[in-house]
Amino acid sequence: MRTHPGRLAAAATAAALTLTAACTAGSSGSDQSTSGPKADAPQTIEVWHGWSADHEVKAFDDAVAGFRKAHPNITVKLVKDQTDDRITNAIRGGNPPDVVSSFTTDSVGQWCQSGAWQDLAPYVAKSKLDLNQFPKAVQEYTQYQGRRCAMPLLADTYGLYYNKALMKGEQPPKTMSELTALAKKLTKRKPDGTIEVAGFMPSVQYYEHVPQHVATQFGVKWLNDQGKANFSKDPAFKAYLQWNKSLIDWYGYANVKKFLRSMGQEFESSNPFEKGKVAMAIDGEWRTKFIQEEAPKLDYGTAPAPVPDDQTSRYGGGFIAGTVIGIPRGSKHPQAAWEFIRYLTTDTTALVTFANALGNVPTTITSLSSPGLTLPPQFQTFLQVFKNPNSSTTPPTPNGNDYVVKFQQFVQDQWEPGKVDMNKGLADLDTKVDKALDLAGG
Template identity: 50%
Template sequence: MAQPARRGRRTAAALAVAASLALTAAACTGQPNSGAQGSTGSTDKPVTITFWHGWSQPNELAAINANIAGFEKLHPNIKVNAVKAVSADTITQGMRATGANAPDVVSDFSTTDVGKFCSTGAWIDLNPLMEKDKIDPKTVFSPAMLSYTQYKGDQCSLPLLGDAYGLYYNVDMFKAAGIASPPKTYSELAADAVKLTKGDGSQQLGYMPLWDYYEQNTGYVGGQYNPTYFTADGKANLAADPTWPALFAWQKDLVGKLGGYTHLEKLRTGYGDEFAANAFDKGKVAMQLDGEWRVANLQQDKVSFNWATAPFPVPDDQAASYGRGFQTGTVIGINRNSQKQAAAWEFVKYMTTNTGALVTFANAIDNVPSTIAALKSPDLKLPSTFQTFLNVAKNPNSVTQPATPDGDGYVTILQNLGLDLQSGKQTDVMAGLKKADTDVDNSLAQAATN
């Protein structure tokens, strides 16, 4: 269930401004050792490094190329050969290549690859480089972003912009239903979902609780509990953590109140594509969990109703943590087979810690900046409805999912259990969780032998 980092749509004018600003980003302050040529920096001889990335849309390419130009202006002896639209599978294969066929720097939309690349050493540990350049990652990056870019203390990647999740809600529907503010707890979410539903929900559904509805899944919604996925010795902890029985019970109860699984599944499959004909965008659903990119989608589509964003609700017994959210995003690392690691580090350092570069990049592609300094920058030019996601990224209690050597094995196993429970294929929650633990442990053991 790994989700790629999403990208919003920006106007040509905004991109032109972003490109211009990125060329001067090297002069911006507020980031550690921005552009410094220290002992870990590039050599004095001209060098070309190869940078693989997944961006492919015109606005994305304009933004990333502007940042590359800004870096090259600061480092005239380093040229960057950027290769666009590189898939996750190609990245995995490229880590095995050597010589001219091997990339020096790679960005990856799939945070679930981090555990694999860290545990195998495919990407080098950046801790020694940051230590030499006096970069303290704990003061530069938010806790959640720092968490999803490392595995067992090996900081083999750093965040390069991010995604944050929150609640989108139809303000007009809320007013019509007499609801003054968005829900803050799961019990309020369920109550509002029922109140906002008209008839059987075919015309208007308050909230779609099924685990395979767009961005909604067990990990993102369950993450609001801040669960412990693994024990101290690395064993699966799903059955022992109270999160999952509570989450599945909450969902089952709400599914029943909204007409049952069969009815909701019929509605879900009748909704349009997430990005081409989203049910929330079409006014069929009053609330949904979604990422920051939908702000741009809603504005671009000029929807006919008033809408707003808020942090996603939290479990009732954790009401004090309201404001947190789930985070993921793009990561960037250095290939161990690179023969130009010093120059590669200068590039990675610039891309991930230069406040000006991060801010112009975030402005251009509607993503969440990945450093604390960039999140606080007055130069961010994002819509007011985007503030929810900036706040989530700044919130020290926001959550993510830990990296594992098998990629997203445990995430997929947990999601599949959720799907089986909601459809009735599995009826015993604890038995399902215990089997999930066994399956996760087996997946990790297999990864360790590969």
């Protein structure tokens, strides 16, 4: 998947979309699992998904082939390149498709709360579907406050990539102090301080090094038990910020900014890790696929991302997110739609076919160990991270990932440049986040 919820621009858009979706009309509490034609009746269902590239579209079609064979009475019409705002507008207009999928797990809270996506509990119960076939973190990001309105369809997990040639025999770091020491050792500079090779670029503006992916390694608790902001009260956030700023300052903020301006595109062969300009980077499992295509001669390894020195028992976990799929309110064929969703999210052959084609993690425990997976050896790290009980995700809220967006803006615009006192800044951030949550009904 190329759309990742941790990225600031995508996160801001997702937050805006979820607020828009809150205005959808209609009841959110009715059981629609018995409406429309029975699943065994002849019918056509329309399925909207976000993939757009030719190989992605083909991958989705290939994954659906088994369903078509098993359910010849159901004609499946696949519609590619659909965004969250198109989905929202269709639901608001009372003319949605039968099945919708999204890359934006952060929107699940609002979709569940508003009823824009149907409650799937009645469907799950009637099918006697065992949700424990999905890892705990996956179960969490597909529901909100006990209301399940989504099912998981492939996942993104994050780990550490390292350039073996630049490492010169060094082992991948397991702790943050090891990461810091190795980052300094592997960094190469010009006499004026300009960074030629970064051992590790700590800035939140470096692609996937957003707080959602890195602060998670510090064991942060994003929201407290009451669902309110927790930035000023959780010592893990302060530990993350101190680590971030210490390495930023070692490089020199001006040098960091200069390096960031020189970077190539994330999803092109000019990516600095693929060009040997970065020795270590936290990235998603999909990078293995891009390296295979864009830098096939790159000698690299993967490992779980490091954790703080006093949390070594948590090593092996990482941040998890993924594509979600559900039935929108107003679906005209909800029973057939559920059969489609159940197949696509639980059938091992379908999941493995899809995962192989896209280079993403399949989302059931059985599919993770399927001999049909044909992904590169470096991909094994991400399968292990996905299964690790220490892996986690950001919790859903009524206004999507607004709290994540605000924290990243704080780190990027105030903390890294050294413009704010940490304690005061985090306290102010808590106030802003809580006001936004209150407005959204949180």
